[in-house]
Amino acid sequence: MNAGGPSLRELRLEIEEFNSEYTAVLDALRIEDWPRFFTEDAIYRITGRENFDARLPVGLVYCEGMSMLRDRALAIAKTTMFAPRYLLHQVSNTRVLGKASSDEIRAIANYALFETLVDEKTTLQQVGRYHDHFVRVAGELRLKERLCVYDSLMIDTALVFPV
Amino acid sequence: MNAGGPSLRELRLEIEEFNSEYTAVLDALRIEDWPRFFTEDAIYRITGRENFDARLPVGLVYCEGMSMLRDRALAIAKTTMFAPRYLLHQVSNTRVLGKASSDEIRAIANYALFETLVDEKTTLQQVGRYHDHFVRVAGELRLKERLCVYDSLMIDTALVFPV
Amino acid sequence: MNAGGPSLRELRLEIEEFNSEYTAVLDALRIEDWPRFFTEDAIYRITGRENFDARLPVGLVYCEGMSMLRDRALAIAKTTMFAPRYLLHQVSNTRVLGKASSDEIRAIANYALFETLVDEKTTLQQVGRYHDHFVRVAGELRLKERLCVYDSLMIDTALVFPV
Numbered sequence: 105m106n107a108g109g110p111s112l113r114e115l116r117l118e119i120e121e122f123n124s125e126y127t128a129v130l131d132a133l134r135i136e137d138w139p140r141f142f143t144e145d146a147i148y149r150i151t152g153r154e155n156f157d158a159r160l161p162v163g164l165v166y167c168e169g170m171s172m173l174r175d176r177a178l179a180i181a182k183t184t185m186f187a188p189r190y191l192l193h194q195v196s197n198t199r200v201l202g203k204a205s206s207d208e209i210r211a212i213a214n215y216a217l218f219e220t221l222v223d224e225k226t227t228l229q230q231v232g233r234y235h236d237h238f239v240r241v242a243g244e245l246r247l248k249e250r251l252c253v254y255d256s257l258m259i260d261t262a263l264v265f266p267v
Numbered sequence: 268m269n270a271g272g273p274s275l276r277e278l279r280l281e282i283e284e285f286n287s288e289y290t291a292v293l294d295a296l297r298i299e300d301w302p303r304f305f306t307e308d309a310i311y312r313i314t315g316r317e318n319f320d321a322r323l324p325v326g327l328v329y330c331e332g333m334s335m336l337r338d339r340a341l342a343i344a345k346t347t348m349f350a351p352r353y354l355l356h357q358v359s360n361t362r363v364l365g366k367a368s369s370d371e372i373r374a375i376a377n378y379a380l381f382e383t384l385v386d387e388k389t390t391l392q393q394v395g396r397y398h399d400h401f402v403r404v405a406g407e408l409r410l411k412e413r414l415c416v417y418d419s420l421m422i423d424t425a426l427v428f429p430v
Numbered sequence: 431m432n433a434g435g436p437s438l439r440e441l442r443l444e445i446e447e448f449n450s451e452y453t454a455v456l457d458a459l460r461i462e463d464w465p466r467f468f469t470e471d472a473i474y475r476i477t478g479r480e481n482f483d484a485r486l487p488v489g490l491v492y493c494e495g496m497s498m499l500r501d502r503a504l505a506i507a508k509t510t511m512f513a514p515r516y517l518l519h520q521v522s523n524t525r526v527l528g529k530a531s532s533d534e535i536r537a538i539a540n541y542a543l544f545e546t547l548v549d550e551k552t553t554l555q556q557v558g559r560y561h562d563h564f565v566r567v568a569g570e571l572r573l574k575e576r577l578c579v580y581d582s583l584m585i586d587t588a589l590v591f592p593v
Contacts, residue, residue: 113443117276124360128375153516153546190316190418192377192394194359196520197450212454214518216544218379218394218418220316226394226419231518231544231552255516255544256552280439287523291538353479353581355540355557357522381542381557381581383479389557389582 112200119211119238120198122245127193127215130266135180138266139173143239143246148173150252150267153232165266180265190220191265195234209238209245215252217267230256232267275363282374282401283361285408290356290378293429298343301429302336306402306409311336313415313430316395328415328429343428353383354428358397372401372408378415380430393419395430438526445537445564446524448571453519453541456592461506464592465499469565469572474499476578476593479558491592506591516546517591521560535564535571541578543593556582558593 110118122141129137142148151163167173198213212233219229232254239248252267273281285304292300305311314326330336361376375396382392395417402411415430436444448467455463468474477489493499524539538559545555558580565574578593 113447116447117280117443121276121279121362124362127360128362192379192396192418194357194377194379194520194522196357196359196522197453199447199450199454214520216379216518216520216542218391220394220418226391228391228544228552228554231546233518255518255546280443284439284442284525287525290523291525355542355559355581357520357540357542359520359522379542381554383557383581389554391554 110206112204115200115204115206115209116198116211118245119200119209119213119236120195122238123195123198123213123234127195131191131193133191135177135265138177139170141247142170142173142250143241143248144170146170146173146247147249147251148247148266149250150254153253153255156251156253176266188222191229192218192220193267194218207240209236211236211238215267228256230254230267232256273369275367278367278369278372279361279363279374281408282363282372282376282399283358285401286358286361286376286397290358294354294356296354298340298428301340302333304410305333305336305413306404306411307333309333309336309410310412310414311410311429312413313417316416316418319414319416339429351385354392355381355383357381370403372399374399374401378430391419393417393430395419436532438530441526441530441532441535442524442537444571445526445535445539445562446521448564449521449524449539449560453521457517457519459517461503461591464503465496467573468496468499468576469567469574470496472496472499472573473575473577474573474592475576476580479579479581482577482579502592514548517555518544518546520544533566535562537562537564541593554582556580556593558582 126141146169148167149163150165155162167176194216196214199211201210201212204210212235214233216231217229218226220226232252235251235253236247237249238245289304309332311328311330312326313328318325330339357379359377362374364373364375367373375398377396379394380392381389383389395415398414398416399410400412401408452467472495474493475489476491481488493502520542522540525537527536527538530536538561540559542557543555544552546552558578561577561579562573563575564571
């Protein structure tokens with residue numbers, strides 16, 4: 105820890121608040137606001153646990169840099185392939201990994217994503233973990249890297265949407 | 268924020284503790300203790316996301332004021348229509364909305380409600396969000412308004428029970 | 431509270447961090463690291479809500495003392511009956527029960543355990559509550575007793591694995 109910096113607990117609480125804002129944007133389908141949680145050079149990936157454990161780089165979604173994040177957001181906003189649905193994230197078990205400083209933080213959190221399609225029952229779309237690398241930009245946390253590793257098999261069209 | 272008042276983070280943590288107590292009462296089916304989380308003039312509503320998004324006031328449950336809350340609790344306690352079951356809430360992603368003061372707080376939290384009927388598998392009864400207006404009574408948080416907005420279609424008899 | 435000791439809130443946050451580490455070990459199937467969360471004389475039990483409410487001591491798993499915890503961990507590590515799977519815990523609604531001191535804490539938390547078997551959909555394996563008795567050993571929290579009370583009927587082989 106940096107001398108005089110926030111404690112690991114304070115960083116954990118700050119990340120929880122970050123993730124609550126982040127998932128509220130996704131749950132509201134405000135996809136155009138999603139890139140603002142990232143740094144200019146950020147990497148965003150979604151991959152399965154099997155790939156992750158085997159250290160395979162291949163994943164279902166790969167974005168590198170702000171323009172790719174914005175492109176993806178725009179593509180989703182304009183697509184007609186994304187059926188209306190309600191989303192709800194539950195993020196829990198946030199852990200700040202050791203040797204964090206106030207400006208450079210690695211953390212993991214568990215998420216469950218519940219999805220409700222029109223006139224259907226709510227289902228568990230996926231559970232997984234955020235593997236995050238946060239940095240601080242103008243005092244605020246930003247994701248330099250978010251790797252979403254899901255346990256679940258995902259085969260439906262919702263895949264196009266970030267987690 | 269009020270000068271010298273608690274921070275948004277402290278309010279968030281206080282609301283989390285409130286919700287843990289609130290849901291513990293419901294999960295224990297101690298329905299008679301449920302009204303004590305509200306103010307005398309409180310409003311309690313349960314409504315679907317579709318209604319909420321369309322700003323329709325109609326919902327599945329509507330209580331205004333302590334006597335209606337107590338009537339509902341009494342009705343449930345005495346009914347034979349409520350089959351035995353186990354309930355378990357998970358509340359997460361609590362967000363204090365901006366411009367909160369220590370005595371007047373608006374907040375949103377995500378909930379999942381798991382239900383287990385006798386000799387059946389546990390199911391996800393509903394997921395949704397608490398849209399809350401808290402005030403402080405004798406130093407303690409009370410709900411002046413709780414609006415439960417569920418994503419899920421709900422058609423079973425459990426509806427009579429508060430969330 | 432002990433004069434000068436941590437507040438109930440700080441204890442709650444510390445227990446949340448304990449549980450995030452505890453469940454991360456289980457989710458990684460690092461069963462050999464599981465006993466280190468307990469005291470030498472610890473009791474670990476898993477039982478159904480029905481048994482618990484009836485105050486029946488019988489449960490599905492019973493370990494008393496470090497050697498039984500280690501025996502169980504070893505047995506699981508060596509068994510071929512435990513099919514590969516991914517586990518993910520979500521722990522929420524942590525409540526420190528009144529009259530806690532810094533060194534002797536009783537607490538309850540809600541958990542949901544999601545399980546993904548190879549090439550299958552993620553399912554809710556169980557939901558339940560940790561009924562915990564924590565003590566402090568060399569400054570760190572340890573479980574003197576953890577009683578896992580599940581709402582769900584559980585009949586599959588995963589039972590052998592701790593929660």
